[in-house]
Amino acid sequence: MKKIGILRPLVHQGAAPVEYALQLDDQEIGLNARLGQEVQITFLGERNCIFCGRKTKKFYGNNSSCFNCFRKLPDNDICIVRPERCHFHEGTCRDPEFGRHHCMQPHIVYLALSSDVKVGITRKTNRLKRWVDQGAVAALPLMEVPTRKDAGEIEVFLSQYITDKTNWRKMLKNETADIDLLQTRADLIEKLPDAYRRYLIEEPQVLQFDYPHIGTPTKITSFNLEKQETISGKLIGVKAQYLILDNGVFGVRKHAGFKVALEF
Ligand SMILES: [Zn+2]
Incomplete structure (x- = not known):
């Protein structure tokens, strides 16, 4: 199986065990049944903002934003990482509608x-x-x-x-x-x-919560597609937002917005 698309954060449901799927654009690839299989992920050199979808040369902040979305969206305001600094009540929320749904709840x-x-x-x-x-x-x-x-x-x-x-x-x-x-x-x-x-x-x-796994890494090596265009290994587990391979871990959220070729 080979698919090409923009990587998005892992989606999941359930707790015992958690059922995970990898998202490429709007395709979902179930992961639990693929434990034990070889996987290869190749970065195709294109980065897309996960908010507006536009191509961007680099990402800003820590959630795969283009410059404009980083500066303008409430998702990227300081109060998202420092909730005690929420300033909705001062009338200065970057998007009060977002604030009502996301924060005033x-x-x-x-x-x-x-x-x-x-x-x-x-x-x-x-x-x-x-x-x-x-x-x-x-x-x-x-x-x-x-x-x-x-x-x-x-x-x-x-x-x-x-x-x-x-x-x-x-x-x-x-x-x-x-x-x-x-x-x-x-x-x-x-x-x-x-x-x-x-x-x-x-x-x-x-x-x-139980996470799908057939093995546990003893040493954590973290893959980075900015430094290594292709990564491959055997999928031995999925936990949090990581694919755990037999030779390293791949942070999926960290790579959201990367255009990749995925092969199982
Ligand atoms: Zn954007």
Whole structure:
């Protein structure tokens, strides 16, 4: 099988196991059934903005934008990576319609285990996608708050006690800390100021995720199509937004917008 198209982030559904598909333009190529097969990905030299679709010589920011989309779109504003700096209430949102749908919606503050235990936030309706995209093997919703800004402020507070980052190398090697999320929740609740307590979710459930794999990498070598035009290897797993090959890992989201030839 050989297909050519613009690479987009992995799509997925389910949790046990997560069912993954690779997207080339609007074609979806199921991955779970292809574990054990050789795959080859060749960069054809063309980059396309994942927002407007226009060809671009290079990408700006960290999500495959052309210069114009990087400067203009709300998706690329500073508050997307620093939610506590949401400025919707000042009337300066780059696109208030986007803000209403993306930010002025119920959000969940959660604990997740992807490498070590971490705190994170997500739009409530997007939570399962978020946890899988981070390679979480377990997640526990902690609080539900009215807006993204509220969630961001609580995350900043909690990150005094617990990391808000994933160690992606550990995550891909399945090196997950042996931590009881419910116990971590209990410890954090003791530190919570009264103002935040009313947002606590009572009796939350731990959710678990299994990722498709037939092997685990021992050493993580990261492929980069900017440096190596063709990559190939045997597909041994898929986790978060990565294809795990027997000779290295391929970050799919990092390569979104690249025109490639894919061969299985
Ligand atoms: Zn664009």
